[in-house]
Structures are given as C-alpha cells and as structure tokens.
Amino acid sequence: DGGITQSPKYLFRKEGQNVTLSCEQNLNHDAMYWYRQDPGQGLRLIYYSQIVNDFQKGDIAEGYSVSREKKESFPLTVTSAQKNPTAFYLCASSIDGSYGGELFFGEGSRLTVL
Amino acid sequence: KQEVTQIPAALSVPEGENLVLNCSFTDSAIYNLQWFRQDPGKGLTSLLLIQSSQREQTSGRLNASLDKSSGRSTLYIAASQPGDSATYLCAVRSNDYKLSFGAGTTVTVRA
Numbered sequence: 001d002g003g004i005t006q007s008p009k010y011l012f013r014k015e016g017q018n019v020t021l022s023c024e025q026n027l028n029h030d031a032m033y034w035y036r037q038d039p040g041q042g043l044r045l046i047y048y049s050q051i052v053n054d055f056q057k058g059d060i061a062e063g064y065s066v067s068r069e070k071k072e073s074f075p076l077t078v079t080s081a082q083k084n085p086t087a088f089y090l091c092a093s094s095i096d097g098s099y100g101g102e103l104f105f106g107e108g109s110r111l112t113v114l
Numbered sequence: 115k116q117e118v119t120q121i122p123a124a125l126s127v128p129e130g131e132n133l134v135l136n137c138s139f140t141d142s143a144i145y146n147l148q149w150f151r152q153d154p155g156k157g158l159t160s161l162l163l164i165q166s167s168q169r170e171q172t173s174g175r176l177n178a179s180l181d182k183s184s185g186r187s188t189l190y191i192a193a194s195q196p197g198d199s200a201t202y203l204c205a206v207r208s209n210d211y212k213l214s215f216g217a218g219t220t221v222t223v224r225a
Contacts, residue, residue: 006157042118042203042215090157100145100211105157 002027004106006091011111013078013085021076021109023091031101032074033092036060037108043090049074078111086113116141116208120216128224133191135219137204142182145207149178149189152201152218161202162189194223 004025013019025032031050035043045058049068063082068074074093078085089109094101117140127133137147146165150158162178164171164187170179175192191198203218 004157040123040217042217043205045213088155092158100207102160102163103148103158103205103213104160105150107157108155110155 004091004093004104006089006106006109009107009109011109013111013113015113016080018077018079019111021078021089021091021111023074023076023106025072025074025091025093025104025106027093027095027104028071029093029095029101029104030071031094031096032068033094033103034058034064034066034074034076035090035092037088037090046076046089085111087111116144116206116212116214118204118206118214118216120202120204120219122219123217124220124222126222126224127194129194129196131194131223133189133194133198133221133223135189135191135202135221137187137189137206137216139185139187139206139214141208142185143209144182145209145211147178147180147187147207148205149176149187150203150205152203154201158203194221196223196225199223 007022033048034046044060047066049055065077091106092103119138148163149161152158162171164180177190180187201218201220205215207213
C-alpha cells in the first residue's frame, strides 16, 4: 500500500533533550512537509522540501531542524531550543515540487515534554 | 496574509440530516482548495480538491463548491451517518503556493 508512515506515534521527552520524528513515503512524491497542530488552531508549517537536498523554513521553524537526503525520507528533529514542543506533528507530501498538488498526510506523531 | 475561517467550530446533527460546512478565506487569489477529514488522534484524510477554475467537485455523498469572488467554499455531506463524525478542515493554496488551514469544524452525528 502506498502512503506516508510516521514514527513513533507517541513520544515522551524530558526537557533539554533533542528528539527525531521519522517520516517515510512510498508515493514517489517530490515535495514533503512538516506541520504542527495545536488544539483549536489551524495547522502551522514548520519546514518543507521541494526536492532532495533542499528544504525551506516555514512559519514556525525556530527550534526545529530537518534533512532531505533521500526522496522518500524527511525526518524532523525537535531540539531543546524549541520552547513549547508538546504538540501533534504531521508529515505530508505532494506529487510535484510546485506545491500545487493534492496533499497527503501521515497518521501523526504526538510529542509530550515531561 | 491569507486567513481561513471555519464557522461553526462544532456542529451536532441527527443521523440522516444533510451537513453543510463552511470555509471562508480573505484573499480570492487562490490556486486550489482542499477539504480534509480528521478523526481524533489521527492524520488528515483528503476528501476533495477543487482547482480555482472549478465551481464544484463531487465524490459519493460529498459535494464541495467554490466561490472565489466571495471567498467561500462549502462542503455538503448528504444523508449523514454516525461514521461521518470527525473534524473537517479546509486548506486554501494561494497563488504564491502557500497553504493556509482553517481550524476545522468538529461534527457529531447522533444515531
């Protein structure tokens, strides 16, 4: 089955620790995205990548980092610099790099900082 | 900056009633609009994508309309069922390819 796989589904982190969320897609999509979802708010863009080895900051990139070494993989690291990291994180992809294509999402990863 | 609003934030209807969900946006220069469904604790599932040149898009019991000039899109769900209970989000892609999401409408269909 084609789709987007995010792992882990749930993650607990102590303050001061970096954590990495995994996102893998087998849809052969060029573009990949990371969003953050907080209760009562719309999704906010953290980072996006149009092609391998290229990525751009979104609206709330501070405290996060990404890499795009392979077309199918776009991991997100939540660093200790992120002041309020507890949230639901969603990875998405679209077929083309012009960002105009239909967006498909993974099942999400819930991060809780203890 | 594109602002996307979904009102009401929550809606409860009896089974069988038609659902009407609203999405408003402030900048009519859009590339496309996408409707999603989200179940609690899950990711988003794409329902319909409407290009800016289209007036509506249909899939089964779902119909989405788009009126760019008034900055509105409406998602109609015919003959609602308890399984339609979820949060419905719209996302507007502007001509600069930026995507803006509404906060969603949470629907409860009562059996």
